[in-house]
Amino acid sequence: MKRIYISTILLLIASQIIYGQTSTFTVVPGKGFNDFIIGKTTFEEIIAKMGTNNHVDTFYVKPLGDVFSDDTVNIRISKTDIYSYGLYYDSLGISFFRHKNIKSIFLIHFQTPASVTTDKNIKINYDNFKEVVTKYGQTQWTYTAYKIFKEYNGIRFEQSSKAKLPLVMDKDSTFYLSKNVTGISIIKKTKKYK
Numbered sequence: 001m002k003r004i005y006i007s008t009i010l011l012l013i014a015s016q017i018i019y020g021q022t023s024t025f026t027v028v029p030g031k032g033f034n035d036f037i038i039g040k041t042t043f044e045e046i047i048a049k050m051g052t053n054n055h056v057d058t059f060y061v062k063p064l065g066d067v068f069s070d071d072t073v074n075i076r077i078s079k080t081d082i083y084s085y086g087l088y089y090d091s092l093g094i095s096f097f098r099h100k101n102i103k104s105i106f107l108i109h110f111q112t113p114a115s116v117t118t119d120k121n122i123k124i125n126y127d128n129f130k131e132v133v134t135k136y137g138q139t140q141w142t143y144t145a146y147k148i149f150k151e152y153n154g155i156r157f158e159q160s161s162k163a164k165l166p167l168v169m170d171k172d173s174t175f176y177l178s179k180n181v182t183g184i185s186i187i188k189k190t191k192k193y194k
Contacts (some may be wrong), residue, residue, distance in 0.1 A: 023115065024115040024116065024117060025110070025114065025115065025116050025117070026116075026117050026118070026119065027108075027110070027116055027117070027118055027119070027155070027184065027186050028119055028154075028186070029118070029119060029152065029153060029154030029155035029186060029189065030153065030154025030155070030186070030187070030188060030189030031154070031186070032105075032108055032186050033108070033116075033186070035049060036049075036096070036105070036108060038104075038105060038106060038107070038108065038154075038186060038187065038188050039104050039105075039106070039188060040104050041096075041104060041105050042098075042103045042104055042105070043056075043085075043087050043096065043098060043103075043105070046087060046096055046105075047087075050089060050092075050094075053089065053091060054087055054088055054089050054090075055087075055088050055090070056085055056086065056087055056088070057085070057086045057088065058082055058084075058085055058086075059082070059083045059084045059085070059086065060081045060082055060083060061081055061082075061083040082100045083099070083100065084097050084098060084099050084100065084106075085097065085098055085100070091113070092113070092114060093110055093111045093112050093113045093114030094108070094109070094110055094114055095108070095109040095110075095111075096108055096109075097109070106187070106188060107185055107186065107187050108185065108186040109183060109184070109185045109186075110124060110183065110184045110185070111124065111160075111182060111183040112124065112125060112182070116184055118155065118184065120135040120136060121135070122135060122136075122157070122181060122184070123181075124181055124182065124183065124184055125180055125181070125182060126180065126181075127180065127181055128177065128178055128179055128180050128181065129150060129157065129159065129176055129177045129178075129179055129181065130177040130178065132150055132157050132181060133150070133177065136150075136152045136155075137152070139151060139152060141176065146160060146161050146162070146163075147159065147160050147161070147183075148176050148179070151187075153189050153190065154186065154187060154188065154189040155184065155185070155186060155187065156184070156185040156187055157181045157183070157184055158181070158182060158183040158184070158185070159176060159179040159180065159181060159182050159183075160182045160183060
């Protein structure tokens with residue numbers, strides 16, 4: 001009995017080290033991190049490993065293709081208009097996303113307070129987009145009202161703002177290069193990249 005008790009305590013300590021806020025995760029583009037793999041891991045497996053201190057959000061799609069969260073959903077939207085579900089571990093800064101009819105995740109997103117480094121040593125809230133471009137190469141900027149992105153094969157870097165960002169259309173613009181990376185998403189690798 002004493003052996004089981006000690007084993008349980010050691011397991012809890014190990015899970016805190018692996019999944020706790022003090023851990024720094026190394027993420028692999030197109031794959032994921034630790035045991036969480038794009039295209040393989042399910043919400044159920046994530047909850048079994050990370051616990052139930054999470055919340056789920058539903059994302060809907062409008063007929064024109066806009067995606068929005070359930071806190072802004074119009075009552076007339078039907079259940080068939082669901083785009084995806086997000087499983088959020090806010091205290092860790094880690095979110096997982098899956099499509100409506102697919103059990104495995106298609107995206108893992110990291111933001112503060114997550115401590116993340118990429119395979120090329122880019123760190124959230126530490127490195128800026130100039131360093132991203134130096135290590136990953138030049139790509140076009142992608143924008144939303146409050147975020148700017150640089151996407152590469154299997155990984156996307158973002159910078160969020162509380163105020164609307166000015167739109168800069170030039171792919172070689174230096175306007176955002178000095179901005180720190182505030183989010184990293186691991187996504188499926190595609191053939192559109194080299």
